[in-house]
Amino acid sequence: MVKTIESTVPIIDFGKFLNGSEAERKLIAGDMVKVMREVGFMYLVNHGIAQELINEMFAWSARFFALDENNKNWCRHPEDGAHHRGWSHVGKEKVSQMVFDRDLVKQLRRQPDVKESFDLGNENGYYSNIWPHDEDIPGFREFCNGFFACEDHTAKQLLRAIALGLGLDEEYLLNFHKTSDNQLRLLHYPPTETLALQTGEKERIAAHTDFGTMTMLLQDSCGGLEVEDPHIPGLFIPAPYIPGSIILNTGDFLMRWSNDVLKSTLHRVRAPPIDSKTGLAQRRYSIPYFVGADKDVVVDCLPSCHSALNPKKYESISSREYIAMRLRATY
Ligand SMILES: O=C(O)CCC(=O)C(=O)O
Ligand SMILES: [Fe+2]
Numbered sequence: 444m445v446k447t448i449e450s451t452v453p454i455i456d457f458g459k460f461l462n463g464s465e466a467e468r469k470l471i472a473g474d475m476v477k478v479m480r481e482v483g484f485m486y487l488v489n490h491g492i493a494q495e496l497i498n499e500m501f502a503w504s505a506r507f508f509a510l511d512e513n514n515k516n517w518c519r520h521p522e523d524g525a526h527h528r529g530w531s532h533v534g535k536e537k538v539s540q541m542v543f544d545r546d547l548v549k550q551l552r553r554q555p556d557v558k559e560s561f562d563l564g565n566e567n568g569y570y571s572n573i574w575p576h577d578e579d580i581p582g583f584r585e586f587c588n589g590f591f592a593c594e595d596h597t598a599k600q601l602l603r604a605i606a607l608g609l610g611l612d613e614e615y616l617l618n619f620h621k622t623s624d625n626q627l628r629l630l631h632y633p634p635t636e637t638l639a640l641q642t643g644e645k646e647r648i649a650a651h652t653d654f655g656t657m658t659m660l661l662q663d664s665c666g667g668l669e670v671e672d673p674h675i676p677g678l679f680i681p682a683p684y685i686p687g688s689i690i691l692n693t694g695d696f697l698m699r700w701s702n703d704v705l706k707s708t709l710h711r712v713r714a715p716p717i718d719s720k721t722g723l724a725q726r727r728y729s730i731p732y733f734v735g736a737d738k739d740v741v742v743d744c745l746p747s748c749h750s751a752l753n754p755k756k757y758e759s760i761s762s763r764e765y766i767a768m769r770l771r772a773t774y
Contacts, residue, residue, distance in 0.1 A: 451680050452670060453478050456686065458489025460604050469607065470702070476608030476705070479693045484670045484707030486688040491597050494687060497661055500590050503583055504728055507561055508608040508631040516580040520562070521573070525767055527626060529573030531560045533633065551710060557645050558712075561629040563587055568624060569738065587627065595734045597625045601657065601691060602734075610747045611702070619736045620656070624762075632712065633665075634723040640714035646714035647727070650679070654769045655735040655762070660690040665727035667715035671708055679711060696736060696765055697710050702748040704757040738763040 455478065471694040479483045479525065480605050507515075512532075515683045520529040534557075561571045565589055602616040609615075611685060639645040646666060662684050669679035682690065698707040718725045743759040 452482060452484045452486060452682055452690075454488060454685065456488040456489055457487045457491070457601075458603070461491055461600060461761060468604075472592065472604040472608035474608075475601075475604050475691075479605070479608075479705040481706070482670075482673050483693045483698075483706035484682070484710070485691050486685050487691050488685075488688050488690050489719055491600065492593060492689065496590065496593060497689075499586065500661070500730060501663060501728055503580075503586050503630040504561075504730065507580060507583060507629060508559060508728075510575065510579060514575055517579075518561075520577045522593055526570050528564060528570055528584045529562065529563050531562070533559045535558060535559075536734065549721070556648050557635050557640075558632045558647055559694045560631070563627050564589065564625065564706075565591070565623050568622070577675075579588065591625070595625060596625065598625065598657075598659065598732070598734045601659070605657075609745060611745065613732070615745075616656075619740055622737045624735045624738055626655075626735065628731045628733065629672075630727075630729045630731070631736045632665075632727040632729075634718065634721060634726050637717050637722070637724045640724050643719060649732075650709045650711040652698075652707040652709055653692065653731075653733060654696060654766050655694040655733045656697045656700075657694050657734050658690075658692050659732040660692065660730075661730040662689050663728045665715045667712045667727055668710065668729070673706065673708065679709075679713070682710070694733070695769070696762055699743050699760070699765070700736075700745055700748075702753065702756055703743050704745075704748045712756045735766065736762040738766075 455471065455475055457471065459467045463471065475485065484665060515530045515532070518529045520527070520535065521532040566572060577584060599617060599620070603613045606614050606615040613693045635647070636646055640647065649673070664684045666681065666683050668682045670682045672678040672680055692710070693705045693707045695707045698705055713728070714724045715727060716725065717723070717768060739761055741759050741761045744757065746756040
């Protein structure tokens with residue numbers, strides 16, 4: 444049987460959590476945690492972020508990436524990989540999966556990802572944002588900041604649901620996400636020779652898991668995102684855009700925090716359908732929002748995720764220590 448996304452990545456109606464009765468809220472929270480345990484990826488519909496706002500964010504993203512290279516250079520990502528802000532040109536970044544060996548990282552970087560990105564965080568955060576000149580793209584900064592806040596609002600509702608589904612106090616996870624230390628990432632994968640993507644000579648984004656607590660992912664209709672089958676390692680299943688949906692996936696930090704009860708699943712971006720006019724793999728835009736825990740708060744295993752039969756597997760760790768370790772392997 445051909446595996447389809449519907450049979451692997453479930454669709455959850457989050458509106459029933461946002462506006463439902465106490466019983467419905469509990470049911471949805473339980474469903475979400477079940478999916479996080481089994482698959483690590485879900486589609487959310489009625490998630491509370493207005494579609495017009497999402498469309499507008501994609502339009503701003505396209506406008507930003509269409510800027511002249513000199514204008515984008517003004518806000519380029521610093522060499523320090525930990526300061527994850529600003530524009531990274533095509534070829535700058537290589538996402539890798541848990542590779543900490545310096546020589547191996549060097550070797551992997553010879554085949555960089557064919558994508559460019561723009562990263563921003565909370566304006567009041569530890570790392571300053573790096574913006575393009577306002578006159579080059581007036582209104583961009585303001586819109587991005589508004590969108591960041593809107594996603595943060597939804598992220599907080601999702602954190603409530605996950606805590607509830609884990610049998611914790613609904614506010615439990617919010618107490619570790621007080622500073623909104625999240626990252627909004629605009630991604631642009633330019634048109635690329637399909638064959639090079641198919642043979643793996645070039646990659647859009649190699650198989651990886653995300654670092655943080657969780658990721659909310661917006662994608663356009665191009666296609667190419669694939670999620671590893673939870674039961675068949677190495678089998679990747681296409682996760683196309685479902686109108687009106689966003690994707691929610693568990694991050695590595697939450698996986699560790701939950702004693703591996705919640706799964707952070709491998710995913711990648713491969714060749715989408717070929718553009719019939721150019722013969723190239725179509726351009727893709729996506730917008731992940733990485734939700735991160737407060738950097739200096741040390742987390743120990745979640746209370747409902749360990750027992751005498753299932754003892755704690757990991758030392759307690761702060762998100763700062765954990766993320767720094769992962770970023771060093773990426774830049
Ligand atoms: O472009 C996409 O849809 C995937 C992006 C992604 O997985 C990431 O940036 O971590
Ligand atoms: Fe990812």
